[in-house]
Amino acid sequence: MPIADITIIPIGTETPSVSSYVAEIQKVLQQNTDRVNYQLTPMSTLIEGELSDLFDVIQQLHEIPFTNGIQRVATNIRIDDRRDKKSTMAGKLQAVEAKMKSS
Amino acid sequence: MPIADITIIPIGTETPSVSSYVAEIQKVLQQNTDRVNYQLTPMSTLIEGELSDLFDVIQQLHEIPFTNGIQRVATNIRIDDRRDKKSTMAGKLQAVEAKMKSS
Amino acid sequence: MPIADITIIPIGTETPSVSSYVAEIQKVLQQNTDRVNYQLTPMSTLIEGELSDLFDVIQQLHEIPFTNGIQRVATNIRIDDRRDKKSTMAGKLQAVEAKMKSS
């Protein structure tokens, strides 16, 4: 399944802190666990699911700062979509660890 | 209107050239000019349109390498969405040029 | 030569406009034309040069918002580095156009 790695930056926030927006993103993701898995990293949010579900959920997340009064949002998305074998967030880490041990 | 800046990288291409995939992306964009404007830069493709149209067109573009036999695609998307004023690709360049002259 | 595609987003700007920061970025680039070529697009700044020059210039650009009182900066960099043949910003566009005509 494809995995998306997302940052959503509100522009014009008065203060440099954006953690309240990130917390809201996590809440919207909790409401979508029937169709996507997600994981928060120190730099972004990772979402795993069918491609159409990913795009649909990302569009919801991108709207969050606007509903909180922000007038401009910069969203960055990296999608890794591999179709020759089953790909999961956990599996990708395991593949790297196996390569490190074997070499 | 939001603007998206997209790179679609096919992984496992045997050769380092990806220009044939970029050319196909332009063709699909030509079929969507009723709803999006687009511009090719040396590093990416820019698309301007309603947010739902952008996501729909990006999903079409992301599929192109797969239909050509590629098994893995890395897509990178930057979205700039400003809603306090009309924002266009041309207008953004003009705003920077005006700032450079006035200072 | 490698090409870098850069966005530098100041966080905590009070207003949604960032064009004054982009204008300053262009000025610093004008002072570095002995070692890099650059081009402004509606979504980012492209810089072409030796890899060590690119990293050096990018670090200078990243500092600009801080010298203007901003306390947080989100910089995004895409580097395309091809070494089997001479690669330039102009040449990449021509390769795509040639592919579109021949197909």
Place this chain on the structure above:
Amino acid sequence: MPIADITIIPIGTETPSVSSYVAEIQKVLQQNTDRVNYQLTPMSTLIEGELSDLFDVIQQLHEIPFTNGIQRVATNIRIDDRRDKKSTMAGKLQAVEAKMKSS
């Protein structure tokens, strides 16, 4: 301290797997733990350190695929640099968790 979030994509690999390159990246990072902290996520590698150290280490990592015979590399870097308070990878996650509990 600034944090960088990096993906290094080798282009022209014949197969869709890139985990061997990611494993090599981890090894180079292990040799630089005197000046940077790092963390592997399912989608990228996070590095924390002084800005000049980050750029220096990233340049080393970007070279890895070339030393393995690859002719083209697409590197993507997100830098988050906050200077009004001490920022760490662990601290950023804690800030989000605190916001989620308090709301």
